[in-house]
Amino acid sequence: MGPERERVPEWGHGRERAASPRERAAAVRDRSAPRARLDQPLDQPRVRRPRILPEYDPEEFGRLSERIARFLGTGRFIVWMTVFIITWLTWNISAPAALRFDPYPFIFLTLMLSLQASYAAPLILLAQNRQDDRDRVNLEQDRAQNERSIADTEYLTREIAALRMGLGEVATRDWIRSELEDLVRELEERRAVFPPGASARSDEGDR
Structure with a gap:
């Protein structure tokens, strides 16, 4: 024998009739509806997946890049960098051979300067992009302000003409x-x- 068929009451009669395939599918959907709602992302907090890369705040990183780029564009950075390089070269030339950690041709110093340049260039570009975004927002605000000023001027002109x-x-x-x-x-x-x-005289003559 096959699986037992669900029976539903038949309208207008005291007996039951076999449920149609459409009714059985609707009953299955009704029973599975609460579970389906629980599977929706809005009903439950989203499970955080583990990240391979470390998380960071883009806004805070952007502000840090602006501070670094602002420092790199000052004369103080050039002076400190010049003092550092002169000290490095002087130590590795005049110090005893046993204490020289980067002898000529100063390969380690070259690598450090290349590493600094490789980090400084993206930081400067990021700071420039943030500045461009701020300039774009300021330009849009200035344009909106100019449009409002023009509209107010036209309104006042019409009022004065009236x-x-x-x-x-x-x-x-x-x-x-x-x-x-x-x-x-x-x-x-x-x-x-x-x-x-x-x-008056004409009135007296008439009398």
Whole structure:
């Protein structure tokens, strides 16, 4: 006999019917769902894998490289390096033969200087890259600031133009004075044509 088939209640009847393959697959998924959720990386902390290379902070290493590159570009480094090389050469030339650890042609000194150059060049390049990144960020900020300044200037220009247009329709002191002078002149002309005494005498004659 084959494996026992799961039986589910049949709708509308009191008996059970055999589960279809689709229903059995859905039941398997339902039973395996909690375990599948536990396997997701968001449900559990990620297991840290052992690293072969040592871990370091890129930001701290970058700051250290900038300090070293800044020191290499100073006159103090050149003076100390010159004193070191002169002392090295003087010791290996004038010291007794038994105490000379790097006789002529000073191969060990050459290797040390080559090692220093091989480390100094990448450190200087790293410091330059960090400086380029900062310059790029500063340039973007300056560009954004300039764009805001241009937008503010254009807005103020439009506001000033609107104020000028509005002031063109406002009555100014000179315009009011000229209108009052015209009214006074018109009243004087009417008074000259129709004097006040003439109108009184015409009223008495009518009586």
